[in-house]
Amino acid sequence: MSDPTQGVRSGLQGRVNNNLDILLKRFESIIELASVYDKDRIVKDRTATAVEAYQIECHASSMASPHFLCYFLPLGLTNSSQIRAAEDLLALTRSLKEAWLFGQLGSELGVVDEATDQIAREVGEALQKLATKKVGGLDQ
Amino acid sequence: MNSNQLLLSLKSWPEDDPELKSVSSLIKRIQDQRGHFRDVNESILRSEIEEGREVDALFGNSPVEENEEGASNSVLAAGEELDRVTQLKKAKEEMSELVGYALNDALFGLDYVSLLVSLHSPEAGSLSMSPVLKRSVPVGSLGFDKVQRKADPKSVKEDLAISHAWKVEGLNSAADTLMGASKGLGDEVEKEARYWEHILAIREDGWVVTRMPGERGTLSVRFGFAESAAEYKSKGVGALRRGEDGNVVMDDVATTGSHGKAMLRVRVLENGEVKGSSVQSGNKRSGSVKDMIQRARNFIYEDELFFEIAREARLMANLGVRTSEDAVTIDLGGGRSIAIDMAPLDDGDVVLDIHNPDSNLAQGVVMAFRILLSYNHRMSLRKRSKPPPPLTQRRVVFPALRMVTPITTHLLHHQHQLNLQNLLRHLIKVVKSAGMIAAFVTKPRHNCLKPVIKNVETAVEAFLERIESEATVKLPGGWKVEINMRTTLSHPLYGTGYIIGTSHDGVSARLMGENIFTSSKEMEMYLFWCLERSIVNEVRYTNDKWEQIAQSNEMWSIDKSTRRIRISVDRTGLSIITGTTGGKDNRVVWDGSDMGRTLQDLLNHPEW
Numbered sequence: 001m002s003d004p005t006q007g008v009r010s011g012l013q014g015r016v017n018n019n020l021d022i023l024l025k026r027f028e029s030i031i032e033l034a035s036v037y038d039k040d041r042i043v044k045d046r047t048a049t050a051v052e053a054y055q056i057e058c059h060a061s062s063m064a065s066p067h068f069l070c071y072f073l074p075l076g077l078t079n080s081s082q083i084r085a086a087e088d089l090l091a092l093t094r095s096l097k098e099a100w101l102f103g104q105l106g107s108e109l110g111v112v113d114e115a116t117d118q119i120a121r122e123v124g125e126a127l128q129k130l131a132t133k134k135v136g137g138l139d140q
Numbered sequence: 141m142n143s144n145q146l147l148l149s150l151k152s153w154p155e156d157d158p159e160l161k162s163v164s165s166l167i168k169r170i171q172d173q174r175g176h177f178r179d180v181n182e183s184i185l186r187s188e189i190e191e192g193r194e195v196d197a198l199f200g201n202s203p204v205e206e207n208e209e210g211a212s213n214s215v216l217a218a219g220e221e222l223d224r225v226t227q228l229k230k231a232k233e234e235m236s237e238l239v240g241y242a243l244n245d246a247l248f249g250l251d252y253v254s255l256l257v258s259l260h261s262p263e264a265g266s267l268s269m270s271p272v273l274k275r276s277v278p279v280g281s282l283g284f285d286k287v288q289r290k291a292d293p294k295s296v297k298e299d300l301a302i303s304h305a306w307k308v309e310g311l312n313s314a315a316d317t318l319m320g321a322s323k324g325l326g327d328e329v330e331k332e333a334r335y336w337e338h339i340l341a342i343r344e345d346g347w348v349v350t351r352m353p354g355e356r357g358t359l360s361v362r363f364g365f366a367e368s369a370a371e372y373k374s375k376g377v378g379a380l381r382r383g384e385d386g387n388v389v390m391d392d393v394a395t396t397g398s399h400g401k402a403m404l405r406v407r408v409l410e411n412g413e414v415k416g417s418s419v420q421s422g423n424k425r426s427g428s429v430k431d432m433i434q435r436a437r438n439f440i441y442e443d444e445l446f447f448e449i450a451r452e453a454r455l456m457a458n459l460g461v462r463t464s465e466d467a468v469t470i471d472l473g474g475g476r477s478i479a480i481d482m483a484p485l486d487d488g489d490v491v492l493d494i495h496n497p498d499s500n501l502a503q504g505v506v507m508a509f510r511i512l513l514s515y516n517h518r519m520s521l522r523k524r525s526k527p528p529p530p531l532t533q534r535r536v537v538f539p540a541l542r543m544v545t546p547i548t549t550h551l552l553h554h555q556h557q558l559n560l561q562n563l564l565r566h567l568i569k570v571v572k573s574a575g576m577i578a579a580f581v582t583k584p585r586h587n588c589l590k591p592v593i594k595n596v597e598t599a600v601e602a603f604l605e606r607i608e609s610e611a612t613v614k615l616p617g618g619w620k621v622e623i624n625m626r627t628t629l630s631h632p633l634y635g636t637g638y639i640i641g642t643s644h645d646g647v648s649a650r651l652m653g654e655n656i657f658t659s660s661k662e663m664e665m666y667l668f669w670c671l672e673r674s675i676v677n678e679v680r681y682t683n684d685k686w687e688q689i690a691q692s693n694e695m696w697s698i699d700k701s702t703r704r705i706r707i708s709v710d711r712t713g714l715s716i717i718t719g720t721t722g723g724k725d726n727r728v729v730w731d732g733s734d735m736g737r738t739l740q741d742l743l744n745h746p747e748w
Contacts, residue, residue, distance in 0.1 A: 034307060036303040043303060046299050049299075049306050053309065057314055101343070117595035120600075121593045121599060127603070131584065132588060134582065136561075136582055138581050
């Protein structure tokens with residue numbers, strides 16, 4: 001690959017996708033749990049319902065809050081992905097901003113404003129004239 | 141108690157503890173005893189004393205008792221100390237035992253649940269099973285099943301209602317949580333956007349925004365100068381944090397020194413009296429981040445400037461530069477001096493008094509200092525760009541910057557040059573008032589003209605080194621005097637030197653060519669001498685009745701050799717002393733004012 005940023009780009013893209021996947025999966029789980037019937041169209045009993053209602057809250061919380069870790073949810077998600085997908089997206093925008101900000105940094109160092117030299121020349125010459133102004137004259 | 145026992149304590153009597161009587165401990169004890177002081181007045185206290193008179197009697201001996209108690213307590217405490225250690229050990233053991241039990245129970249619970257779960261999802265369950273359990277029992281070997289209920293229509297209906305309600309409740313709470321989170325994130329995004337907007341604005345202003353060194357995830361602005369001395373290099377970074385509302389909040393970096401001294405101040409003193417002062421302008425009050433950065437930048441520059449000035453000035457004590465802890469004074473002679481120190485920023489409305497030449501001078505000196513530090517920064521960059529010097533064992537000491545030296549050189553040279561100019565002007569005036577012709581021209585700092593200015597460095601360098609001024613004087617009698625004065629504060633002059641060349645016909649004086657003087661006094665005397673001899677020469681040329689006596693400043697009349705004149709020049713002017721041998725001397729002085737009588741008049745119509 002000739003483009004050196006390819007790896008970085010795909011990494012960032014992967015991070016976005018991953019976070020989106022997590023969020024969608026959580027929503028999906030909530031919707032799945034919303035039904036009051038089981039797969040055989042039989043009303044779930046109150047014990048199952050209680051557990052499911054609690055799971056709904058767990059899913060919602062783990063999407064929203066970084067500190068709510070539901071380790072016991074039978075979800076097949078890894079631990080690290082359970083935390084703050086949304087917040088991670090925000091952090092991603094920030095690091096993108098930083099990269100953009102600092103990416104341009106190098107060009108500014110060591111650049112001397114040419115106008116300064118121009119001004120210095122004018123001031124210096126004016127000062128030369130002023131400081132070396134002749135006083136008196138021999139033909140007085 | 142044994143009666144033989146010596147009941148005598150060898151301990152010294154307890155001393156008065158100043159702590160016990162100090163106001164702070166008294167107040168604390170009073171507060172402990174009777175509560176706060178609110179609404180206490182004299183009458184309340186009086187009534188309390190009246191009521192508590194009997195109670196007071198009970199406390200008569202209390203301090204002594206307290207002391208004894210305290211002493212016994214401390215003995216006890218020492219005895220208990222060992223007990224405490226063993227107690228602590230015991231408690232610790234007990235605690236770890238209990239924790240062990242709890243851990244064990246929890247692990248058993250986990251194993252149990254895992255085994256149960258492994259029936260339906262073996263991979264999820266086996267993850268959390270302990271190795272011992274896995275070895276002893278096959279995965280998924282514990283079964284569970286729902287007790288089949290009879291589908292009681294009534295209870296199904298009830299379950300349905302309950303399920304509906306719980307699910308709705310659960311979904312609502314999930315929706316609330318998510319909405320709250322989304323709102324929180326939205327606020328966060330808004331704050332973040334505002335923060336970045338400000339950061340960008342700071343950057344647009346030309347500040348360098350970097351990551352905070354040693355602090356991850358914090359942005360900072362670098363307002364220090366890359367080429368500062370080592371002492372100032374690490375300073376000059378301010379963290380830009382996000383405030384509560386998303387605005388940029390800068391860390392409280394120093395924008396002033398002690399006592400709010402933020403800026404270099406130069407004052408011109410004359411006999412201890414301030415004649416002029418530079419202006420310390422700065423946006424003192426504004427609280428915006430940009431202004432704060434700017435103030436911080438200004439301060440760090442000024443602080444470094446003063447530091448370097450003081451560093452250099454300490455080495456210049458031999459040149460009339462005095463340093464104290466917080467000020468540097470350059471002596472200019474004649475009671476005038478220049479004091480440099482750090483001062484607080486002026487209030488916004490102070491403007492430079494442009495009609496006061498001394499204030500202008502002070503402001504100029506401040507400006508020159510700033511330009512010189514900037515120049516030194518550039519030089520340091522240039523030096524760093526070159527290959528480094530070879531490594532040595534010796535520690536490399538960086539020489540002090542050259543800032544005070546060039547400025548002092550200029551000030552001294554200017555002063556001396558003005559003195560010379562005034563002296564020449566006066567002499568010319570005197571000569572003219574005596575009816576002769578003389579003129580002078582000075583070319584101040586003519587060597588500053590030579591360098592061609594191309595950029596900042598050459599512009600500054602043109603004025604850095606030795607300064608030379610020239611003056612050409614035409615005196616009567618065909619004399620021409622060339623004065624070359626040069627000031628340098630280094631070897632070999634350490635001040636101002638004069639090289640005076642005279643050219644004349646060599647009749648009235650033999651001394652010709654160049655003479656070197658290192659003080660203005662000597663130079664003055666020599667000029668007076670030149671003028672005397674040139675006037676003698678002038679008289680010789682224009683009046684053939686007078687003749688010089690042995691190349692001195694005296695002449696006699698050819699007609700009458702007892703009639704003599706002596707020509708002498710001093711600060712007041714030209715004086716001709718006339719007299720005859722054995723007679724009384726008479727003195728005629730031209731001090732520059734119009735006398736209505738010339739030298740020729742005097743010589744042609746002698747009154748003696």
